[in-house]
Amino acid sequence: MLTAVLALALLQQDPTSAPVQPQQPAPAPRIEATADGPRVEILHLGEDRQVRGTVVKETADAIYVDLGFDIVRVPIAAVVRRSEAERRATRSHDEGIFRTADLPELPVAAGARTVGPAVVKIETPTGSGSGFLTSPEGYVVTNFHVVDGELEVDVLLYLPEDGALRTHKLRDCKVLAQNPQIDLALVKIEPPEGIELPFVYVGDSEQVEVGQSVYAIGAPIGLDRTVTQGIVSVANRSFGGHTMLQIDVPINPGNSGGPLFDLSGRVVGVNSAGYQGFQGLNFAIPSKYVKDFLRNREAFSVDGKRNEDGIHFLPAPRRPGGEAKRDSTPAK
Numbered sequence: 001m002l003t004a005v006l007a008l009a010l011l012q013q014d015p016t017s018a019p020v021q022p023q024q025p026a027p028a029p030r031i032e033a034t035a036d037g038p039r040v041e042i043l044h045l046g047e048d049r050q051v052r053g054t055v056v057k058e059t060a061d062a063i064y065v066d067l068g069f070d071i072v073r074v075p076i077a078a079v080v081r082r083s084e085a086e087r088r089a090t091r092s093h094d095e096g097i098f099r100t101a102d103l104p105e106l107p108v109a110a111g112a113r114t115v116g117p118a119v120v121k122i123e124t125p126t127g128s129g130s131g132f133l134t135s136p137e138g139y140v141v142t143n144f145h146v147v148d149g150e151l152e153v154d155v156l157l158y159l160p161e162d163g164a165l166r167t168h169k170l171r172d173c174k175v176l177a178q179n180p181q182i183d184l185a186l187v188k189i190e191p192p193e194g195i196e197l198p199f200v201y202v203g204d205s206e207q208v209e210v211g212q213s214v215y216a217i218g219a220p221i222g223l224d225r226t227v228t229q230g231i232v233s234v235a236n237r238s239f240g241g242h243t244m245l246q247i248d249v250p251i252n253p254g255n256s257g258g259p260l261f262d263l264s265g266r267v268v269g270v271n272s273a274g275y276q277g278f279q280g281l282n283f284a285i286p287s288k289y290v291k292d293f294l295r296n297r298e299a300f301s302v303d304g305k306r307n308e309d310g311i312h313f314l315p316a317p318r319r320p321g322g323e324a325k326r327d328s329t330p331a332k
Contacts, residue, residue: 007315020159022140032269035196040052040054040055040084041053041055041065041082041084043063043077043079044079044082045157046078046080051067051069051072051151053068054066054099056071061076061077062074063079070215078089082114084110085297089102089103089201090102092201093215093308095294096290097134097137097139097289097297097317098201099141099201099202099204100203100204101201103265103266104263105215106263106264108213108215108263111215111263111265114119114265115200116165116227116263117160118132118157118197118199119258120133120202121155122146122147122153122154122257123154124150124154129219129254129258130134130254130257130258130271131187131217131257132258132267133197133199134199134200136196137191138188138189138191139188140189141186141257143184143257143270144179144183144184144259145256147178147184147187148180151302152172153187154171154172154186155169158225159190165225168195170190170192170266171251173188175187175302176297176302177293177297177298177301177302181240181241182242182293183272183285184289184290184293185257186293186294186297188257200266201265201266202260203287204268204269204287205235205269206286207230208232208233208245208262211232213263213270214228214229214280215249215257215260215289216228216259216260218254218259219254219257220251220252221252221253221254226251226255228249228251229249230249230250232247233246233247237283238324239273244272244283244285245268245286247260247269247284248280248281248282249281249282250280251274254272256273258270259271260284268287269287270285270287271284272284272285
């Protein structure tokens with residue numbers, strides 16, 4: 001596929017309006033990136049004809065599309081309808097409760113439109129937080145502190161319909177598993193009849209680099225569908241006995257449990273904590289812990305009849321000889 005760098009090197013004029021010298025190729029149009037960056041679209045031309053490719057330039061009367069082996073000029077007058085093409089995952093892996101895949105990078109605006117419907121709002125009698133769907137079967141990951149003390153919660157979905165998102169509240173969704181030490185919880189919803197639930201892929205936090213662009217979607221202080229962007233400040237900050245991603249992405253109460261995305265739209269962290277009164281000091285649970293939690297969810301399953309608050313660490317065994325101190329005086 002022609003890269004954006006190659007496309008930007010092409011000449012600006014339209015080949016249909018430039019004179020062609022004998023025995024010389026006509027100059028190709030110069031392709032310029034759009035404000036949102038290259039995007040894959042389907043141009044519907046009527047009579048079941050379509051052009052699918054990366055839109056690399058638009059003018060008042062034409063759309064230039066990279067087909068991978070050539071760039072074609074499509075007159076706008078010939079386009080009946082335009083739609084965003086679904087991203088094709090490569091090297092995907094399905095673990096049932098979550099999925100991983102290699103995905104192409106997208107601008108934040110396009111990425112947020114793609115993954116946004118899989119982000120949910122979680123409501124409890126004491127407050128609200130965010131979460132995200134990891135499978136079409138209805139598994140939702142969030143923070144433990146969002147559902148702490150609850151066996152059932154309400155989940156607010158944002159489902160695509162006619163080019164917009166409509167809300168759909170599911171009540172009394174069961175909390176299946178929770179890990180207080182890592183601050184993760186798993187909620188199960190029953191998919192509404194006739195609706196295919198959106199979901200997001202889980203990325204590899206081990207590959208996250210300092211300075212990498214990331215963005216969050218959630219409901220800070222109850223403001224639904226809020227998108228914030230920033231970078232990874234530290235990839236392995238020690239926090240609460242384990243490592244966290246330190247980020248400067250603005251997050252606030254209500255963002256807790258929401259996903260932190262890389263530019264490919266994969267979840268690389270779960271937004272969890274921040275320093276109140278300070279800007280740019282926020283933390284996300286790396287996705288490596290999310291995968292471990294989901295794979296071993298039976299070990300963290302919730303049992304409403306059992307209380308394990310009395311668990312304590314056993315003391316270390318004493319040295320032989322009890323409390324006797326070692327004599328440092330040289331033997332005679």
